[in-house]
Amino acid sequence: MPSETLHLAVVEVTRHRPHAPRYDAYVQTMVARVLGDAARGGWTTDRVAAGELGVDALLASTARADAVVVLGGEDISPRFYGASGGYPSEGPHHAVADEAQIALVRRSLETRTPLLGVCRGHQIMSVALGGTLEQHLDDEAGLHRTAGVPADLSMADHLVAIDPASRLAGVLGTRVVVRSSHHQAIGRPGAGLRVVARAADGAIEAVEHVEAPITGVQWHPEDPGADRAQLPALLARLRLEALSAGRASRAA
Template sequence: MSRAPLRLAVVEVTRRRPHAPRYDAYVQTMVAQVLADAGEGGWAADRLSAGDLGVDDLLRLSDAADAIVVLGGEDIAPEFYGGGSGYVAEGSHDVVADAAQIALVRRAIGRGTPLLGICRGHQIINVALGGTLVQHLDDAHGLHRAADVPADRSMVGHDVAIEPGSGLAAALGVGARVRSAHHQAVGRLGDGLRVVARSSDGTVEAVEHRSAPVTGVQWHPEDRGSDRAQLPALLGRLRAAVASVRAVAHAA
């Protein structure tokens, strides 16, 4: 008898952005890519919208997930990391999504559920563990995003150096060419995290939890211009983490 496919919760901020249709259309392409790659990798993927569901329903609907991916989107509301409002290029906030995703990350770490955070999802991991954000990057050279252009044209390519011996290096090697579009970044690290990748200007590009199977990457492996091997490799690491968690549970 064949085993049921592993369940992957793919968690976005919101399903609809009527106030920003061009940005929303672009986000939809990235969500679709995650769902497609997950399907090709043998996952049964559940698409969940944190802002539409709220804390209780997001936790309930993701309860049976074997692994989780938290995707990109709007700025995290400053009150969740002790920041102030009125910062440069402040984006819109969805406090319902913030609270729900933070709760989801904390539960995943408590349970040992494998989790991957992408862009905002990477920042959510840090905030959930008590870390802070750099509210606006001084990015005069356009390393992290193309400014003053529509959202669907804001991605830029750049290199990141990945820490040898990290789980991320096992998936991607000790260096990677990535695609980014962000104006915020991880500041003070949250409890239990370590930095496993940086860009040439020192910006934190990836983190891993020291004891839980949780990784965050600041870039977008699901962007249509990215190296098409990156996202399947990261999803493969999630699958390996699920197998490891199950082996430990079986041995116990």
């Protein structure tokens, strides 16, 4: 285990979903995977639910974090990216979590705090910086998810091409099989974000900020069926970025 311990805030939408027990149990499994891999990588972790805290409390509770992971969950409310509801397969929204996570992303950019966004977290990064979403991807192709089944059965494995010049390629390589379950994707990337990976249908699969240590992936490296090496590799990269940011801060 690395000798220097850093603090990681693991941010989710909500801690419990009693209205959807099967989905809730599945989410708990994925969050536990992030917490476990982070601990093995030398992090201390706080699990934080944005929807239970709101903007001020979320910012306060994560103020001392060396890095942040924003996880997946419900559809982002369309009002945050200038769109309307009523789209196909529209899921529930959690506007309190949306607003709080958007504020967290903006602060991470201002403070250059390393951040990794996963699925919805990747999308909220873009929305926070003025980007838009593709509100519904074609379910029939089955590329990004298996539609019409419970969430824990909906994951689809597919190939993603990663820009060789990206930071992400240095972590995962330029062609990687990923595991995903989503019906939305980034449309127009937010300010400062560069597209660094796409699926076979052209959907945006990963973005990086051109200046800050902020990265988003559309897939789920924390899923139990995902490549077991992906999540530890992404967390190790986040750790290097946090160490670098800490050194820069101490030198300033």
